[in-house]
Each structure stands twice: as structure tokens, then as C-alpha cells.
Amino acid sequence: LPADIISTVEFNHTGELLATGDKGGRVVIFQREQESKHQSHRRGEYNVYSTFQSHEPEFDYLKSLEIEEKINKIRWLPQQNAAYFLLSTNDKTVKLWKVSERDKRPEGYNLKDEDGRLRDPSMITMLRVPVLRPMDLMVEATPRRVFANAHTYHINSISVNSDYETYMSADDLRINLWNFEITNQSFNIVDIKPANMEELTEVITAAEFHPHHCNTFVYSSSKGTIRLCDMRTAALCDRHAKFFEEPEDPSNRSFFSEIISSISDVKFSHSGRYIMTRDYLTVKVWDLNMENRPIETYQVHDYLRSKLCSLYENDCIFDKFECVWNGSDSVIMSGSYNNFFRMFDRNTKRDVTLEASRENSKPRAVLKPRKVCVGGKRRKDEISVDSLDFSKKILHTAWHPSENIIAVAATNNLYIFQDKVN
Amino acid sequence: MEFKLEAHRIVSISLGKIYSARGQRGGLKLHKNLLVSLVLRTARQVYLSEPGFPPEPPPTACGPPGEESPPPPPPCAATTSTWAAGELLPPPPPPQDEAVRGGPRLPGANCEGPRPRRCCCGCSCHCAAAAGEANRATTVVVGAAASPMSHCARKRSAGERGQAGSPVKKPRREVEEGPPPGDQEDMETGNVASLISIFGSSFSGLLSKEPKGRRRAPFGRGEAAGTGTGPPTETASESGQICYDEPVLRTLNPWSTAIVAF
Numbered sequence: 001l002p003a004d005i006i007s008t009v010e011f012n013h014t015g016e017l018l019a020t021g022d023k024g025g026r027v028v029i030f031q032r033e034q035e036s037k038h039q040s041h042r043r044g045e046y047n048v049y050s051t052f053q054s055h056e057p058e059f060d061y062l063k064s065l066e067i068e069e070k071i072n073k074i075r076w077l078p079q080q081n082a083a084y085f086l087l088s089t090n091d092k093t094v095k096l097w098k099v100s101e102r103d104k105r106p107e108g109y110n111l112k113d114e115d116g117r118l119r120d121p122s123m124i125t126m127l128r129v130p131v132l133r134p135m136d137l138m139v140e141a142t143p144r145r146v147f148a149n150a151h152t153y154h155i156n157s158i159s160v161n162s163d164y165e166t167y168m169s170a171d172d173l174r175i176n177l178w179n180f181e182i183t184n185q186s187f188n189i190v191d192i193k194p195a196n197m198e199e200l201t202e203v204i205t206a207a208e209f210h211p212h213h214c215n216t217f218v219y220s221s222s223k224g225t226i227r228l229c230d231m232r233t234a235a236l237c238d239r240h241a242k243f244f245e246e247p248e249d250p251s252n253r254s255f256f257s258e259i260i261s262s263i264s265d266v267k268f269s270h271s272g273r274y275i276m277t278r279d280y281l282t283v284k285v286w287d288l289n290m291e292n293r294p295i296e297t298y299q300v301h302d303y304l305r306s307k308l309c310s311l312y313e314n315d316c317i318f319d320k321f322e323c324v325w326n327g328s329d330s331v332i333m334s335g336s337y338n339n340f341f342r343m344f345d346r347n348t349k350r351d352v353t354l355e356a357s358r359e360n361s362k363p364r365a366v367l368k369p370r371k372v373c374v375g376g377k378r379r380k381d382e383i384s385v386d387s388l389d390f391s392k393k394i395l396h397t398a399w400h401p402s403e404n405i406i407a408v409a410a411t412n413n414l415y416i417f418q419d420k421v422n
Numbered sequence: 423m424e425f426k427l428e429a430h431r432i433v434s435i436s437l438g439k440i441y442s443a444r445g446q447r448g449g450l451k452l453h454k455n456l457l458v459s460l461v462l463r464t465a466r467q468v469y470l471s472e473p474g475f476p477p478e479p480p481p482t483a484c485g486p487p488g489e490e491s492p493p494p495p496p497p498c499a500a501t502t503s504t505w506a507a508g509e510l511l512p513p514p515p516p517p518q519d520e521a522v523r524g525g526p527r528l529p530g531a532n533c534e535g536p537r538p539r540r541c542c543c544g545c546s547c548h549c550a551a552a553a554g555e556a557n558r559a560t561t562v563v564v565g566a567a568a569s570p571m572s573h574c575a576r577k578r579s580a581g582e583r584g585q586a587g588s589p590v591k592k593p594r595r596e597v598e599e600g601p602p603p604g605d606q607e608d609m610e611t612g613n614v615a616s617l618i619s620i621f622g623s624s625f626s627g628l629l630s631k632e633p634k635g636r637r638r639a640p641f642g643r644g645e646a647a648g649t650g651t652g653p654p655t656e657t658a659s660e661s662g663q664i665c666y667d668e669p670v671l672r673t674l675n676p677w678s679t680a681i682v683a684f
Binding site for chain 2: 063065066067068070091153154156172173200201202203205222255256258259262309312313315318
């Protein structure tokens, strides 16, 4: 079912919860089992904790446009009390959801009976105090805030600020800053819309706040550039504090050079010292102190470089892959086709290709590294480029904040892999 | 010639994508369509700069697909041929230039004939564009046959763009002398913009936000015309299927006929 296609995956700050959003506007939250004392050698598994409909399809009558209910991004807020809070967004509207548990219910009302029916007041002869009695655990999700009508173009990113009071939402041409408590206004902090739309040459593709400095954020563009902005310098951050761009390699010029240099995701490292960007063929790591080129470049699937025309025809060249850091910023991961995903160890410079598929993943089985054969003789376990299934793409992955647990979304299936315990 | 065919194919595919973007759910995807328009512009530049490109202006016929004979009233012809081969023609009269820039009027707004056809469906602009292109393609075919194969051979080696540039620049320079430099850039992407504005409804969400309710296309002017995109280094070795939308295919018949003849 197309509505079941997972469109975003995100662990919360402790890794206890994992949220997924899908094309049908639903959010499914998984919770990690508490490790039991009896089975301490087994890691906790993730089970469904809550499911709710976050967004519904809408119709903008003024513009005759349908607004898709697909969840583009989910971002968790840090936990401040017993309830969990997350932001979820579709193309136009951001919502703040509260997810809380209820394990007690009041019993013994005076004015209504146990079924909820109102009692006849004249029949009441005595008063009693209602008591709370345990009940089966119920997890309920309630929309606490709806941040709407602030985006003309399609929202591609949301990012919670480290002050936990504000967050930003970015669309193709603008970035807005919100306060969680205020839904009827937002501040526009970036606006790259040209006065004459015919002069448009680039759009914003992703944006993120710095993990520690609440005044700093970055946004990436379709031209392969990243701008770092400081909100203290001006109300409207149209002038960047830093501009990251790598000069183009002229030998790689093709009809599609511009498309493949468009950045599809940008992520700060946990340390806040680096940013990672994903374009169609590579993942790049940039040092915030060096703007003229990345410090590391990793080839995700360079064998596709000679296939760009076909990938343009079948629209795969427009796929937007995300990228993630592990908790210690030593390993980075991003997806590819044929349900392959790639991990790069920044220290050892080793990389591995793994596959998320039912046939290859029995519970507790160890994932076997995969290899794509580029040319010449194909070895037994290798797969040739022409046999790759381009309909099986891994666009969304997530890494547990402190442990080696990863979540990989393969179309409408979610795979959770854990590091093998010694 | 290989690059020319490749460029042609890419232009067709790109037009198909823009056309099919009209009906998609969720409204126009600005990012994707911007990228498609960039590819379209690059492919068009390559197509126009390929050797064998004739220095003489093409015939100004503009008509429905399949019929290439009846020349329409001159203003319309100038405008549609402008889309087809902007650099070829002498500068169009200012009103058309204005229209081509994606201003309030659609290109060819002055001419009565094709106007009704443009209004009814998106493929009518293909008719006009394709017909215009067909004429150019026809002349190109003739030109290519005449040019020595050495041009093609030299063009193919990507690394030698510098040297390959010289024989190519000759026809190009003549072409560029026509319209003033600024105008060329306008026409180049303004044409794409006009093409987009003709498709209309999918863009209404963005266009309605424009000041004074003027309909403008979301893309347009790219980098300076002089970025000099070289020939693509990839070869046309893919055996991928070309998937055309039916209406696009029908209107592109003049193109395929021209190529088959060659």
C-alpha cells in the first residue's frame, strides 16, 4: 500500500523511543523493552507503543491544490516530564504532539455511572469521593499545538533548538522560527525568494540548528552549498556567517551535474564541530572551520555515475537520501538502492554495504556484507549494477544516540538492527 | 551528432516531466522542477552548440504538428521560433520580447491563430515549440550532412573541449551577434519560463502569490549564458527505455521524422 511507505524515522534523545512517519500521515512509535533481569544478555527489543493519525489530506480551495498528508519529518523534544513530545510535519503544517501514558482511571463518580450514563440527580442519596484504580496501560497522543499557514512552499525540514523553546521549519525558499507556545506567528529568518521568480536558481533543501549553540543553524541548497547563519547578527539571516562550497570537478561535468550536486540532507555531528551533507552520489563531512572544501568525501554508489541518464528518466535521480551520524560521530551511514545501505568508519576508513531484506535477515542473524560488481567478472556473492532494483531504495535511516542500534526504512518495512553483543 | 541526439532525447524527457508535473498530487514540486529546467537548459545549449548547426536562420513556419507549411502571422512566428532557436533569429520586436520574458502575456499572445490552441491543453505549446524545433531540426539535419565528420570526432573527446570549441564557436558567434547579449539570456530561460507558464494550473499555487497577481513562471534566468557548458562526458550508451507521455509523443513526431530522415 502506498500509504504505508515510511517517509521519516527518528530516535528520541534517549533512544528509548523510535518514531516513524508514513505517506498516509500516520505516526507509529516503538518503545524499547526494558531489559529484564532474567534475560540480561538480550538487548531490549522495540515494540509498537503508539499509533496515531498525525496529518490528514487537505485541500487548499484558494489555490486549487491538494496538500499531501505525508509526514516529511519527525523531531523529538527532549523529555521534561512523564510525557513525550514530538513535532511532525507535512508539506504545510507542523504539529506538536503529546504522547502520554494512562494507567489509572477514576471510578466512583457521583453524577454518572460506570458506563458513563448520567444518573438522575434525584436518585442520589449519598456522595462519594472518586478513586483512581489501575487500568491496562493506554498510550494516548494528543495534538497540543498546530503551527499552520506559515509556508507557501513545501516544508522539507524542522529542527528543535537547543534552547528547547524554539524550533525552525524550512521550505524551498524560506525558513521560519517558532516559539513552541505561540502558534499564530513565526519569525522569518531566511528568505531566498528572488523579487522576480524567473531569477530563481536555487532552493533550500535542508536546515538544522547547531546542537549546542542556540543562535547558530545551517541550511543546504540545491546548488550543493551550505550556509551557516548566526541569528545574533541580524533578524533576517540572509547573509551567511559561513559559506561552504566545494569547487566543481570539471572532468565530471555532465547534463546532470547540477542535479547530483543538490544536497538532500545536512546534519550536525553530535559534537557540533562538523556537518555532514548528502548529495546524490556522495556523503561529505565538513569542518566548520574550513569552508572551501569538505574534509572527507565518501562514495556511496559511484557506479551510478555512468547511469545518470537512465536515472533521470525513471526519476531516481531526484531521490532524496538522508544521512546519519552514530553517537560518537565515528561512523556515518546513508542508504542506497536495492535495499542497500552503507556505513563508513571515519577513523579506519573502512566501509561496508549491508542489505535490509526479509530473505537475508532472520532474527539474530548477522548481516552479511554485500558488494556491487562494477564491471568484468562477477563473483558469486556480488550483484551487478544492472541487476539492482531501483524501486527498493533506502532513503531514511536513524542511529540510536548512544548504542549501536540502527533503524532502516525500506519502503514500507522498518528494520531494526543491533550490534552483536559479545 | 551523438551528443546532439542525446541532448534532444534529454530535452524531450525533460519536457515530458514538466508536462506530467501538472497533475501531480500535492502541487508543484519547486525543487524538482527547477532541476528539470536546469537540465533542459543545459541540454538545449548543447543541442544548439553542436557542430553542423547552420548559420542561416530557419524558416519561420509555425503550425500544428504534422503540418509544417502554413506560415502564421509574423509576430507569432517570431515568438515561437524564438523558443525553438532563440539565438538564431534577429532580435524579435519588443512586444514579443516582453511576452517571451514570461510577462503577463503568453508568447504568441498577439497572434490569433495558435492562441485558442494554447488555451485548451498543455500540448498545444508543444505543438508550437515542436513545430518550431522541427524546422530547426530539419535544417540541422541538412547542415549536419554537409559538415565533415571530423567535427563530430573532435567534439566527442570531452577533455579537448578547448580545441573542439573553436570550430563550434564559429556558427555560435554568428548566432549570438543577433540578439543583444542580455536579451539572449532572457530568451533562453524566459522561453522555458513561458513554457512553464503555459502549463499554468499546477503552478497556480506559486503564481498567485506574485505581486499584482501577475502570472510568472517559478523558474527562469539561470547563470550567465556564458557558463559554457561543455558536451556531456557520459556517452549515450544507456539502453534505457524512453518513456513519453502520449501527447508529448504525438507532438514530437516532427522531431523523430527529421532524425529518421537523417
